[in-house]
Amino acid sequence: MSVLLSCTGLTMRFGGLTALDSLDMAVEEGDVLGLVGPNGSGKTTFFNVATGIYRPSSGKVLFQDEDITAKSPQEIYRMGIARTFQRSRLCLDLTVFDNIMIGNHKNLDFGIIHNLFKRRSFMAEYEDNLEKARSMLHALNPALAKRIHQPVGLLNMIDRRRVEVCRALVSKPKLLFLDEPSAGMTHDETRRLMDEVLAFSRADEKFTLVLIEHEMEVIRRTTNRCIVLNFGRKLCEGDYESVTADPFVQEAYLGTDL
Ligand SMILES: Nc1ncnc2c1ncn2[C@@H]1O[C@H](COP(=O)(O)OP(=O)(O)OP(=O)(O)O)[C@@H](O)[C@H]1O
Numbered sequence: 001m002s003v004l005l006s007c008t009g010l011t012m013r014f015g016g017l018t019a020l021d022s023l024d025m026a027v028e029e030g031d032v033l034g035l036v037g038p039n040g041s042g043k044t045t046f047f048n049v050a051t052g053i054y055r056p057s058s059g060k061v062l063f064q065d066e067d068i069t070a071k072s073p074q075e076i077y078r079m080g081i082a083r084t085f086q087r088s089r090l091c092l093d094l095t096v097f098d099n100i101m102i103g104n105h106k107n108l109d110f111g112i113i114h115n116l117f118k119r120r121s122f123m124a125e126y127e128d129n130l131e132k133a134r135s136m137l138h139a140l141n142p143a144l145a146k147r148i149h150q151p152v153g154l155l156n157m158i159d160r161r162r163v164e165v166c167r168a169l170v171s172k173p174k175l176l177f178l179d180e181p182s183a184g185m186t187h188d189e190t191r192r193l194m195d196e197v198l199a200f201s202r203a204d205e206k207f208t209l210v211l212i213e214h215e216m217e218v219i220r221r222t223t224n225r226c227i228v229l230n231f232g233r234k235l236c237e238g239d240y241e242s243v244t245a246d247p248f249v250q251e252a253y254l255g256t257d258l
């Protein structure tokens with residue numbers, strides 16, 4: 001498989017704090033890559049830099065061999081990287097469908113004049129998007145697809161997280177970043193959600209996922225490879241067994257009780 005995303009010498013400083021420190025790493029097509037490390041080790045910062053939210057202090061990010069270091073979040077999203085956020089970004093008063101479409105800017109590009117005067121094509125676009133959102137929800141969880149017109153505020157935690165995942169998936173990304181999907185959920189809910197995401201992703205062997213996760217059991221069950229960060233640097237990488245056998249990882253992050 002070929003390299004989909006890579007970074008070299010990636011450094012992100014916030015004043016005197018170095019959140020990413022000369023990071024070199026690569027994500028291969030078809031990877032389910034676990035990104036782990038202690039609080040503040042730079043995991044979310046990596047997502048923020050790779051999706052164009054922050055411009056790095058130095059270093060480069062390549063996506064499909066194209067330099068995306070200076071591109072805007074919208075450009076990067078259109079190129080095929082979608083993400084979820086560590087803290088929920090749902091509008092609880094809006095419906096499931098509206099929340100999913102908030103993330104789908106690249107397909108709603110008509111502008112107000114078009115929407116005012118071309119009502120028919122706007123409605124056709126609306127129906128088309130509704131169908132896409134419904135089938136995406138259905139692929140993840142059929143019961144949730146039936147609740148597409150309900151406000152998100154009525155949903156439980158796992159359904160809200162499913163909506164966030166659908167919002168990222170509806171753009172048909174080549175690369176999906178999930179930032180701690182287990183936050184606020186039980187072990188069982190996390191396991192169910194990740195099983196659904198993996199079942200969905202297996203339909204496309206090129207589907208590529210980077211998963212930030214503190215729960216090592218989730219990492220063990222879902223990933224084929226892990227990268228461990230510490231102080232913004234890569235501590236080690238490999239499959240779950242080799243990474244967790246590393247004495248530095250045991251000491252720096254995992255503790256000795258694994
Ligand atoms: N916008 C910012 N301004 C200043 N400092 C920041 C900013 N974003 C991140 N940091 C700092 O950079 C470091 C890395 O933060 P980051 O959020 O990437 O860690 P993380 O590995 O995702 O941690 P966690 O597991 O707690 O989510 C932390 O010390 C954090 O306080």
Ligand SMILES: [Mg+2]
Binds near residue numbers: 043044045086
């Ligand atoms: Mg984080």
